[in-house]
Amino acid sequence: MPIAASDEAEVIDGIFDVMMTIGTGLFLLVQGILLYCMVRFRRRQGDTTDGPPIEGNVPLEILWTAIPAVVVFILAIYSFEVYNTMGGLDPHAAHDVGLHAHHSAPMDQKNMLALDLSSKDLAYGLGVPSESEDQVDLKVKVNAMQYAWIFNYPQGGIVTGELHVPVGKTVELEMEANDVIHAFWLPEFRIKQDVIPGRVTELVFTPNKVGQYPIVCAELCGAYHGGMKTVLYVQSPEDYQQWLKDNTVEKSESTETQKVASASPETEFLLPHVKSLGLLPELEQLHLEH
Numbered sequence: 001m002p003i004a005a006s007d008e009a010e011v012i013d014g015i016f017d018v019m020m021t022i023g024t025g026l027f028l029l030v031q032g033i034l035l036y037c038m039v040r041f042r043r044r045q046g047d048t049t050d051g052p053p054i055e056g057n058v059p060l061e062i063l064w065t066a067i068p069a070v071v072v073f074i075l076a077i078y079s080f081e082v083y084n085t086m087g088g089l090d091p092h093a094a095h096d097v098g099l100h101a102h103h104s105a106p107m108d109q110k111n112m113l114a115l116d117l118s119s120k121d122l123a124y125g126l127g128v129p130s131e132s133e134d135q136v137d138l139k140v141k142v143n144a145m146q147y148a149w150i151f152n153y154p155q156g157g158i159v160t161g162e163l164h165v166p167v168g169k170t171v172e173l174e175m176e177a178n179d180v181i182h183a184f185w186l187p188e189f190r191i192k193q194d195v196i197p198g199r200v201t202e203l204v205f206t207p208n209k210v211g212q213y214p215i216v217c218a219e220l221c222g223a224y225h226g227g228m229k230t231v232l233y234v235q236s237p238e239d240y241q242q243w244l245k246d247n248t249v250e251k252s253e254s255t256e257t258q259k260v261a262s263a264s265p266e267t268e269f270l271l272p273h274v275k276s277l278g279l280l281p282e283l284e285q286l287h288l289e290h
């Protein structure tokens with residue numbers, strides 16, 4: 001397994017360990033009995049008789065039905081508990097999310113209607129568990145498109161192709177796709193969520209180790225699906241503040257020169273997409289005025 005770099009990863013690894021232990025135990029038990037029987041009941045030299053005609057054994061059949069049934073029942077309760085602990089039953093209502101308002105790309109009537117209707121529905125994904133003390137410290141909007149991830153920070157007008165988050169803080173991603181279904185997958189955090197056009201999904205997680213982790217698209221989304229990956233930087237609070245400061249768009253700067261944060265050659269190509277999708281609120285305003 002890759003390292004467990006979030007609080008959620010530890011919960012998931014807990015259930016994985018339990019399943020692995022049960023599976024290994026059953027494997028050894030079954031193979032052990034098999035090997036024992038091969039030796040104990042082997043044909044002896046000179047024995048040409050038939051074996052006893054056994055046509056079934058009710059107690060034995062009850063036993064080997066009951067054991068898996070109990071195992072499955074325990075795992076069902078345990079996994080439901082894990083899902084609940086991770087906030088699977090507590091996603092926010094999509095109408096708080098407000099992602100829909102930012103669409104300025106040309107869109108036909110049918111799509112418009114679909115967006116309107118979906119805004120009344122619940123978001124899917126992982127929220128903050130209602131009984132937990134945690135609060136969301138940082139919200140980031142995520143747009144998925146063939147074949148890139150775009151992250152939109154509420155503070156500082158930051159739009160970036162890489163995700164930066166501070167360690168130990170609870171992060172909420174509000175995700176929507178611009179074209180087809182994608183899936184946001186963080187292997188080191190053990191979480192994955194579909195990202196769907198016209199519908200907001202969310203993920204809440206708390207990174208607990210500073211480092212760089214891959215963000216991978218886990219839903220076959222087209223010819224270059226395999227290249228749809230980027231990096232999650234989990235930073236110390238100081239480094240994160242510094243990154244925010246370095247990338248905050250100056251208020252005085254003209255909207256035309258607004259930059260994609262940390263515009264490396266790799267992310268620079270996103271700029272025209274970001275503009276045409278109206279991801280920058282100021283830009284949206286500009287369109288309305290004309």
Ligand SMILES: [Cu+2]
Pocket residue numbers: 145146147181182183217218219220221225228
């Ligand atoms: Cu994709």
